[in-house]
């Protein structure tokens with residue numbers, strides 16, 4: 001019944017751009033101006049974290065100062081007006097169709113050696129109030145497209161953490177200490193695996209790095225972070 005109602009609604013209402021709401025021809029798509037406003041990342045950037053603020057192959061200052069636990073970050077876009085709107089609409093507007101668009105743009109970066117895709121976990125209370133984990137929705141599309149297994153519950157957020165915005169690097173680390181754990185029952189399975197860690201937005205990288213550290217401690221061989229958008233100097237004032 002629900003699907004019948006959905007298809008009637010689908011038929012009766014025009015398709016709307018998932019970025020701005022303008023009427024478009026096909027479902028679950030973006031209008032041309034929105035596409036053109038997306039700032040796709042094409043270079044490899046920092047050899048350690050993929051930041052495009054340094055020339056390809058060099059290592060950026062934050063990575064030199066504090067080498068990350070992950071083995072690289074691959075983002076589809078620079079966090080800007082449209083990529084932000086897409087991320088927020090997926091997270092708060094329940095526009096699950098957006099996860100497909102995000103995954104389509106992230107797919108090209110996924111390393112062929114990836115054994116498993118793991119989403120950055122939400123605390124169960126947040127999961128309960130939101131009803132879904134946006135990173136898992138993206139991971140599911142990526143897994144289907146690349147034929148890679150998705151493991152939604154290998155990691156758990158055991159501590160509720162406040163928003164990390166406005167905190168310095170040290171405070172972020174303190175807040176996140178002990179917040180993310182790998183299910184002890186899954187350690188043996190994880191050993192030696194190449195993990196793709198999926199997140200929607202990469203801001204300071206503190207959460208992704210805490211996840212990578214937990215996965216490595218549990219025996220993962222490699223952890224590469226895949227994200228829809230990453231905050232850069234040009235994203236100033238948006239986050």
Ligand SMILES: [Zn+2]
Pocket residue numbers: 017018019020021022030031032033034035
């Ligand atoms: Zn649009």
Ligand SMILES: [Zn+2]
Pocket residue numbers: 046047048049050051059060061062063064
């Ligand atoms: Zn770096």
